[in-house]
Amino acid sequence: MIVQASPQYRALPDDILKLYVKNDRDEMVPFSDFMKMEKVYGLSExxxxxxxxxxxxxxxxxxxxxxxxxxxxxxxxxxxSLPRGFGIDWAGISKDEVAQGNQAIYIFLICLGFVYLILAAQYESFILPLAVILSLPPGIFGAFFLLKCLGLENNIYAQVAMVMLIGLLGKNAVLIVEFAVQKHRAGETVLKAAMEGSKVRFRPILMTSFAFIAGLIPLVLASGPGRVGNRTIGTAAAGGMLFGTVFGVLIIPGLYYIFGRLAEGHALVKDEEENPLTEEIDNNV
Structure with a gap:
């Protein structure tokens, strides 16, 4: 039941006490006979x-x-701390983050798995790709180190930068390992092939890596709206590239030498014909 009165009869809270209701003997009884009003303070909602x-x-x-x-x-x-019967739940972005859990770790593992399988097919070896994969930790350490130095947190922007670092730092390692593999297949020893690969690819790696780092400086020093996201992704990428490049050119040849010696004489494909099919057709004709 909804009761409605004219404005002059409902202007004040006490006007409610002037309303009447019928009792069990069909008598009209005012609200003031059986109730009272008390002003208290509580939540607005x-x-x-x-x-x-x-x-x-x-x-x-x-x-x-x-x-x-x-x-x-x-x-x-x-x-x-919460007593029995009390619990917590999340809302907004935090609820989405809790629901997602540790998916970032699985994404990194999937990326590394794809890189490993592609390199295994390229080098025709399950051992040589480890020289590329194990060259990535210095770059990941550099990303976390620079984030910590600048007081930034490991959020979604930093994680995107680290996924990007897998490709960028892996490219540097591939430049050295690919050239060393070619030299080794041409008859050079594993040690000499590693030294030749690091020597020939040293300049291109430094040029591309430091040019990329220079391009990230505006993001690292970003200001204004959205500066936290820009600084985070720029700092993580710059720190990872700096550490990964400086230490990578030193450890990648050594990693190739170790795994190259292990993979020597264990080729997946034996007696493979390297000549293209078109050359064979031309020679036969």
Whole structure:
């Protein structure tokens, strides 16, 4: 039932006491006979979540800490401090992040798996691609190191930069390993092939890598709206390329020598004919 009165009869809260209601003897009784009004202070609105009374709390991670670390700490504190019958849930971007879990790790593993399989087919060996894969950790360390030095967190922008580093640093390693493999197949020893590969590819690697790092400087020093995202992805990529390039040109030849010696004499394809089919047709004609 909805009761409605003219404006002059509902101007004040006390006007409710002047309303009448019929009792069980069909008598009109004013509200003031069986109720009273008391002014109290409370919430202007009641928040509910999944039909339960809830309190909404907004916050952000401290500088230098990621949102994932903040979520982990809040879960630990809630398990220890909340009384029985109370629980927590997430909303907005945090809810999506909790639902996604550790998918970033799986993405990195899938990327590394694709790189490994492609290189295994290219080199016709399951061992030589490890020289490329194991050259990536210095670059990943450099990305985290520079993020930590500048007080930035490991968020989605940094993770995108690290996926990109797999291709960029892998390209540097492929330049050296590919040339060394060709030299070794031409009759050079594994040691000499590694030295020749590092010597010939040294200048192109430095030129392309430092040109890329120079292009990232505006992102590292970004300001204005969106500066945190720009600085994060630029810093992670620049730090990874710097460390990966400086240390990569030193360790990649050594890695090739180690795995080249292990792969020597264990070719997947034996007695392969290297001549193109068109040349064979021309010679036969």
């Amino acid at each position: 009641i928040t509910r979540h999944n039909m339960y009374n809830a309190s909404e709390i907004s916050g952000a991670a401290a500088p230098g800490y990621s949102s994932g670390e903040a979520i982990k700490v809040i879960n630990e504190v809630a398990q220890k």
